[in-house]
Amino acid sequence: MTHVMACIDGSASSTAVCDFAAWASTRLGAPLNLLHVIDRSLYPQKGDLSGNIGLGSREHLLEQLAALDEQRGKLAFEQGQLMLSAAKERVMASGIATVALQQRHGDLADTLHELEADIRLLVIGKQGDASPSAGQPMGSQLESVIRSLHRPILVTPNIFSAPQSLMLAFDASATTHKGVEMLAASPLFKGLPIHLVMVGPDVASNWQPLEHAASVLAGAGFEVHKALVQGDVEPALHEYQASHGVDLLVMGAYGHSRIREFLVGSTTTSMIRTSASPLLLLR
The missing domain is CATH 3.40.50.620 (HUPs)
Structure with missing residues (x-):
């Protein structure tokens, strides 16, 4: 299990x-x-000093250092x-x-x-x-x-407070579409309102996936608040979270770039560094 x-x-x-x-x-x-x-x-484990035979006093010193490391490890x-x-x-x-x-x-x-x-x-x-x-x-x-x-x-963060609401940073990527399905199926946040927030231009091509994601969550019984906001991603998300009193942020760990399949997305890293609330990263 x-x-x-x-x-x-x-x-x-x-x-x-x-x-x-x-x-x-x-x-x-x-x-x-x-x-x-x-x-x-x-705290390295006790090393093998057999290759140091013949080093005289240095051998004795290495043995003492190894014994010290072992004690520190214990x-x-x-x-x-x-x-x-x-x-x-x-x-x-x-x-x-x-x-x-x-x-x-x-x-x-x-x-x-x-x-x-x-x-x-x-x-x-x-x-x-x-x-x-x-x-x-x-x-x-x-x-x-x-x-x-x-x-x-x-x-x-360093202080616990049971989450009362959450915000999903939605970017219409495969990761966040999967994240919507995960949230809909999981009991972790059942009964809590979800703010579905996308940062981007106020155009139909952004509203369409946002509306679809909101319908999936609403169909699972969630109270959904959807928003399309403008600006730079990190400050826009922080501003929305603060103004609506949302106390947990959910986002994908990676962006669209293939390079970010190997490195944590820059937005993700920055959000972790600057967020004062708990942050759930989806993979």
Whole structure:
């Protein structure tokens, strides 16, 4: 069975990640899995020093360094266990009955790619434990995760508030058409009003796909507010979201360009960096 996967790393966003993951798990009726990945680059596993025989005092120094790395790795493992235990207590206090815990050693994006088949929704903080609150508003590993994972990703801010409305940034691409179908079929946002917003000229060729998408969502029982707004994409979406009090943004992770099949779309990256609300990325 696929589950909601929450990435726990001890950063300022981890508490909100727990709360959003518990909220999503309840709404989806899906089991919850808490994951902590020990970064291989920061905590390497014990190395093989057999190739250093004959280096004299340098060999002894390397052995001491290896022992230190091993000790640091053990401490990181124990710290991760404590974080996972605290996270489990928090989500169970919110009503989640069963929680699975996983701890891995390696690269976060690679680990999630290996686990992808079992993930229904990934919940991850906007800022990781290596990202200061100022100067680096997006976690250093987040972009790699978005590129590698072909599952919906909920990127959370540092404070949890249960979403009461959402906005789908619609651009008539295959990704957003699929996103409309996903939203219509998923229980995640059932009962919440959806604002379907497209940025572009006020012409019939834009209204036609917008009207069709709105009819699909309305047919699934959603209250739909559709809008065609002008201006640059990012500020226009932010302005609409703020003026209508929408507290969750949904958008595709990629644009039309083939180059963006390999790189996160520039609009997507910028929206993640500047958005103060949770953002659901569709793949």
